[in-house]
Structure formats: structure tokens, C-alpha cells
Amino acid sequence: MHIVLTPLTLAPFSYAKLTFNEHNEPTNLDFNDVYFSDAGGFEETKHVFIAGNNLKERFSTNDYKDFVILETGFGTGSNLITLMNFTQSLAKKPKHISFLSFELMPLSKDDFFKAHKFTPFNKEAQKVINAYTVASLKSGLNIIPIDKNFTLYLIIGDIVTTIKAIDSKLSDKVDAVFLDGFAPKQNEAMWSVEVFKALHDLLTPEASLATFSVARMVREHLQACNFTLQKRPGFGRKREMLVAYPIF
Ligand SMILES: C[S@@+](CC[C@H](N)C(=O)[O-])C[C@H]1O[C@@H](n2cnc3c(N)ncnc32)[C@H](O)[C@@H]1O
Secondary structure, X not given: OOOOEOOOOOOOOOOOOEEEOOOOOEEEOOOOEEOOOOOOHHHHHHHHHHHOXXXXXXXXXXXXXXXXXXXXXXXXXXXXXXXXXHHHOOOOOOOEEEEEEEEOOOOOHHHHHHOOOOOOOHHHHHHHHHHHHHOOOOOEEEEEEOOOOEEEEEEEOOHHHHHHHEOOOOOOOEEEEEEOOOOOOOOHHHHOHHHHHHHHHOEEEEEEEEEOOOOHHHXXXXXXXXXXXXXXXXXXXXXXXXXXXXXX
16 A cells, blocks of 8 residues: 655654453553453454455455555554455455554563463464564554565554644545544543544545444534444444444
8 A cells, every 4th residue: 555644743653552361361551451352353354354354255346456455553554454355355455555554552472472362263363472572663654574475565554643744745645544443531632523534535446444433513513524334233242333334
């Protein structure tokens, strides 16, 4: 993907404080929330983000050279790892996937490794862990090659500032969005009108967005930014999830 950011002055970042809760799930101490659930977190990614964005159908009916996915909240990279594993089984897929993700407080290399002690997709997890641990992470844009089919574009800093720095006229547009902040009440910035407005400017007309949250605030903010919403059955104990499409 071609991506152009306007010059930004960002403060040096702090690493996340990682712990494991009573269910052994990797948890962020500042937000007091889990990165992903060990009870089906990978299945949840497939249900909410991969199926929510109809990736299998879209990949099988289009010849994508470079498919761009934008994720809010890189965390442990588990969505990326699950996506890589999912594409293995497909007869037809994009030549390349650019995974553009935002992160306020990245995990340290040691913690990134620890967060994957129970990850089932060894081959893909190892590739992402290796790429993450050799990268010299800095505030702003980090381009991290994973393999010939995947590149991670990791933007470190507060998404409220960094997403607005992407020049939507000079950058390649985004085909699908994984909205994956911490719970909206604890992480309001990630679900703000400011972020959704900038996000809308980055999308192709065919783009879709999926998220686990159907919180009223999330729905209202998406609608205020010209998205049309669709509720779908949620994963596990969550009754509903949300899919959205930009209106132009
Ligand atoms: C639910 S976790 C994401 C899980 C992740 N997708 C994974 O696969 O592990 C939410 C992430 O959003 C990040 N985050 C929270 N507020 C942010 C902000 N204002 N800007 C950028 N990232 C933020 C957190 O640090 C955390 O890594």
C-alpha cells in the first residue's frame, strides 16, 4: 500500500502494562480489559471481523492485487495472525494484504511473545512475533514486512491524532475495517466521531466495517459520520454485532 502521512510531532510512546487475568487472558492494566479472549478469541475474530466484512466472498469474486485492511488497536496482533491463518484455506485470495493498524501503547517485545503462549496458529504467530521483535518500533508509521503476502503498517500514537495525519488523497484506500478498541466506556477515543470521520475519508466506496460492539454510542457516532448500520448475530454470549457501510 502507498501511504502518506503529514509531518507529525508525536511524543515518545510508553509500552503497555500486560498482565494475565484469572482465565489466563492477556489483559491491559491501564484499560483493565482483555486483548482477546482465550475462550474462543480466534473464533470470535473469524466471526466478527472476517465474516462480518464478507472477506471469503469478496476474495473469491474479485482479483485484488493489494487488499487494505484497517484495524483500530493492534494489541497482540491476534486478528492479523487469525487472518493469515484463515487465508491459508482459501482457493482464491488477494495477491497481497496490507494490514494498517493503530496502537497507542504497543506491547514490549517480551510481552508480545508472552501474550502468545496459548496461540494455536503456530506458523502464523511465529511469523508475526519474529517480524515484531526485529522491528525498531518508533512513534508514527512503522512498515513491518511479515511475508510475501502480508505487510503490517503499524502507526504508533493516539489514533485521534494519527488517523487525521493520513493524507486520504495521496494514500491507497481501505477496503475493510476491523473496529477493535477496548470496551467503548473505557476507551472512548477509539470510538469517537473524530476518529470515525477521518476513517470514512480513507475508505473505498465498496468498503465495509465490522465490530463486536453494538453500544449506543458506537452506533450513534457511526451514523453521524455517514455510515449505514446492520446488526448481525454476535459471537458466543454476545447477542449482536455490528456491520457498517460508508455512504458517499
Ligand atoms: C481490544 S485491544 C485490540 C486487540 C487486538 N486487535 C489484538 O488482536 O490483540 C484494543 C487496543 O487498542 C489500543 N488503543 C486504545 N486506545 C487507543 C488510542 N487512543 N489510539 C490507538 N490505540 C489505542 C490498546 O492499547 C489496545 O492494544
